[in-house]
Amino acid sequence: MVFGIAISIEALIRADVQTLKVKTHNSRNYRRLVGGFAVLYGAGALVTWIGLPGAAFLIVIVLGIAFGERRWWLLLSIAVLLPLVLYLFFSQVGGVPIPLGLLDD
Amino acid sequence: MFHDIETGLMLFLSVQNIVAIFGGVVIGVIIGAIPGMGAAMAVAIGLPFTFYMPPVTSILMLTGIYKGAYYGGSISAILINTPGTPAAACTMLDGHPLSKQGRAREALDAALYSSCIADFISNISLIFFAGLIASWALKFGPPEFFMLVVFSMTIIASVSGDSLSKGFASATAGFLAATVGQDLFYGTGRFDFGSTNLLGGLSLVPVLIGLFALPDIINRYAAGEFGAQVVRSAGAGAALTWGQFKKLLRTVIRGSLFGVGIGAIPGIGGAPAAFLSYSEARRNSKNPENFGKGELEGVAAAESGNNGVCGATLIPLLSLGVPGDIVTAVLLGAFMIHGLQPGPLMFQQNMDYIYAIYCGLLLSSVFLFVSGKIAIRYFSKISEIPDRLLMPIVLVLCFFGAFVINNSLFDVFVMISAGVLGLLMLRANVPTAPFLIAFVLGPLFENNLRRSLLISRGDFDIFLRGPICWFFLGLSVLTIVSMFLRERKRRKMVRTLMEGEGG
Numbered sequence: 001m002v003f004g005i006a007i008s009i010e011a012l013i014r015a016d017v018q019t020l021k022v023k024t025h026n027s028r029n030y031r032r033l034v035g036g037f038a039v040l041y042g043a044g045a046l047v048t049w050i051g052l053p054g055a056a057f058l059i060v061i062v063l064g065i066a067f068g069e070r071r072w073w074l075l076l077s078i079a080v081l082l083p084l085v086l087y088l089f090f091s092q093v094g095g096v097p098i099p100l101g102l103l104d105d
Numbered sequence: 106m107f108h109d110i111e112t113g114l115m116l117f118l119s120v121q122n123i124v125a126i127f128g129g130v131v132i133g134v135i136i137g138a139i140p141g142m143g144a145a146m147a148v149a150i151g152l153p154f155t156f157y158m159p160p161v162t163s164i165l166m167l168t169g170i171y172k173g174a175y176y177g178g179s180i181s182a183i184l185i186n187t188p189g190t191p192a193a194a195c196t197m198l199d200g201h202p203l204s205k206q207g208r209a210r211e212a213l214d215a216a217l218y219s220s221c222i223a224d225f226i227s228n229i230s231l232i233f234f235a236g237l238i239a240s241w242a243l244k245f246g247p248p249e250f251f252m253l254v255v256f257s258m259t260i261i262a263s264v265s266g267d268s269l270s271k272g273f274a275s276a277t278a279g280f281l282a283a284t285v286g287q288d289l290f291y292g293t294g295r296f297d298f299g300s301t302n303l304l305g306g307l308s309l310v311p312v313l314i315g316l317f318a319l320p321d322i323i324n325r326y327a328a329g330e331f332g333a334q335v336v337r338s339a340g341a342g343a344a345l346t347w348g349q350f351k352k353l354l355r356t357v358i359r360g361s362l363f364g365v366g367i368g369a370i371p372g373i374g375g376a377p378a379a380f381l382s383y384s385e386a387r388r389n390s391k392n393p394e395n396f397g398k399g400e401l402e403g404v405a406a407a408e409s410g411n412n413g414v415c416g417a418t419l420i421p422l423l424s425l426g427v428p429g430d431i432v433t434a435v436l437l438g439a440f441m442i443h444g445l446q447p448g449p450l451m452f453q454q455n456m457d458y459i460y461a462i463y464c465g466l467l468l469s470s471v472f473l474f475v476s477g478k479i480a481i482r483y484f485s486k487i488s489e490i491p492d493r494l495l496m497p498i499v500l501v502l503c504f505f506g507a508f509v510i511n512n513s514l515f516d517v518f519v520m521i522s523a524g525v526l527g528l529l530m531l532r533a534n535v536p537t538a539p540f541l542i543a544f545v546l547g548p549l550f551e552n553n554l555r556r557s558l559l560i561s562r563g564d565f566d567i568f569l570r571g572p573i574c575w576f577f578l579g580l581s582v583l584t585i586v587s588m589f590l591r592e593r594k595r596r597k598m599v600r601t602l603m604e605g606e607g608g
Contacts (some may be wrong), residue, residue: 032327033528040319040521043504049516056501063500067326069492072315082498087506096509 039063051101053083112457117464118160119170121292125158125166126465130211130472133173136183137193144174144192144375148423148435160443161458165465167439171432172224172415172469175375176477181214185210185499187318192411194313194541195383199396199403206399210481214345215401216408217477222359223409225470227416231364232422246508247556248567252577254550257472258542259384259584269592272539275530279540281549282307290555302515311507312544315523317502320531322496325522345401353405356386360406369421375414376545379382382410397538416466423459424449 039062043055050058060079069075090096134148147170155163178193183200196216203212245253257277285296286306297303335600360382367378387396387407422433424447440447445455452459507520530537561567568574 024506033323036323036326037521037525039526040500040524041518044517044521047508047517052505055302056504059504060497063326063497064493067496069493076202078494078498082501085595086501090505090509096512098505098508099514 006100018047035066036063039066047099047101049101053087053098056083056086108327112460114460114464116457119162120515121158122162122461122465123468123593126169126469127472127476129169129476130173130469131164131476133170133175134177134180134473134476135173136170137174137177138480144171144178144432147171148432155439160230160445161461161465162441163439163443164436164462165469167436168415168419168462169469170464171436172412172473173476175415176217176220176408176473178223178365179220179404179411179481180213181217183212183404185318186321187499187503192379192414193407194317194376194538195379195407195411196404197317198407198538199398199400200407202397203401203404207400208343210343211345211349211401212404213481215350215404217474217481218345218350218389219353219357219360219405220359220412220477221470221474223364223413224415224468224473226361227365227368227413228463228466228470229416230369231419231423234365234369241324247553247560247575248570249573249577251550251553251557251590252568252574252581254546254553256577256581258550259581259588263528270533271535271587272434275535275537278526278540278541279543280547280550282312282540283544284551289548289552294521300515305511307399307519307544308510308513308516309545310348310510311520312523314503314507314522316527316530316537316541318499318523319478319521320527323528324531326496344526349401353402353535356382356389356402356406357409359385359389360409361413364410364415365417367410368414368417375411377549378414379407379411380542380545381580382406382413408411419466422500423462424452452513493579509554534541 039059043059046058047055057079060082061075064075064078087098092096109398125141133144133147137144148167157167158166169378179196181187183195183204184196186197186201186204200212200216203209253317281296285303287297288295289292294304312559363382363385364375367381368375383396383403386402387393390396390400390402392400400429418433419436437447445451445458503520504517507516508514510516528536529535530540557567558565569578
């Protein structure tokens, strides 16, 4: 462990700082990174409220739009069908209790 | 004996058995290709459906699922950079770069052919060497296991990329992550920060998905690389030719033997076998620098090591009643449900069942080939889905995959957090593969180290107690020395080049 920490420090010292700066300096790029993970954490946090299929629905819609998909009918179809198929597969075939959130009531 | 073979054949030759094996393999391939769903889960899901089947049919269907899932993991690893099973993580290292180069079909073919050959060799090994290998593996105590894991750890050097230091730093982080949870011996919490979820440790699959799938998706989104650019051309490109595959055969056979050897030792599993086979292929390759950038030999090595394990894990299960991994533990449960107790007694009392299972296993290699071909054709449709649709779909699969492993929302957050870590590593050019290897091997390393020291009451001489220990120690020392010599040579070359440019 001590050896690992020592070489981690060495690796940090030798890290290609220039490359790091070039890649992360773009503020739009940085915002997108933070935004992308914020959506994921947000979806994760929403699971208890809207259930896993509901969170999956949101992920498809929000990220689909963010990625540039404009065919809303296609996006909506995937957002409904994919979580539904996965829900049915895991709950009916696998017997896994998938949380449904508000739909449980 | 001939009477047993005859009875076994009669027991095996029925339409329902053949349909069960084929169905099992197809289901396994499909489930294995879904990110986050491992072979263990596939077999566990299949188990309730086999309750009402005859014992041989049930066992054959489950082993079909097991084998199919092991191969299926490589499909998503190659096409969408997400390993369907932990063992397929190694396939991803070269499979996905090949896919990006428009050579997905070659990668998928190489994975399929290697898997089928490895599976067949593994089955043959099971039939011929069951007693022999199992008795050898039985001689392994904790010190021997420890030395074996130490040798397996040396592969970290091979997957560290350009910087050995960064590779070791990544491995250290992996080791640390593997220590989270309950202490194996005293039951006390480690790095759990009072959380009951962390007390259970970090599950492999969420960490895997987070580390390998999420950074790629988010990074591509951040860079604005979506829509127009076709990153994958899955299924497109030329199929693998016999000439190309002939060059891989040596690697495939070597990888299969690694798989057989490791699979026969209880508790190690497919992922270490794949990485060991990959490391050896790289060591012996004429183009080691191409590994990790899209080398067919890398895919063949990983898949042969990975699938070579399948038949061999049944060796200790059938001959000794010892499950070699989680999947065989589920299979052991299936045997017991049907009133069968694998072990030496089964070889005496139910030899016809053993022969029937052997026949089914051999046939499963052929069915693996057929269902793999169907899967390649079917999954090549992924290439037609643009990133703007595929990425949200993959993310949803990741979410479900992470959740269903333990029915835990905590695992979803582990996956996302591992994704953040993976992205930071990607941006800092720190390789993620050493992290994964250390994370997989960490518990084995710690468990056997501590068990050995408990046996010897703290005396380290126990690790030199026999020829098996010395054998693995010798191999480890040789690997480390050659690694440092290679690194020194590389640095010298870089220095000479820089001086040349400067002068």
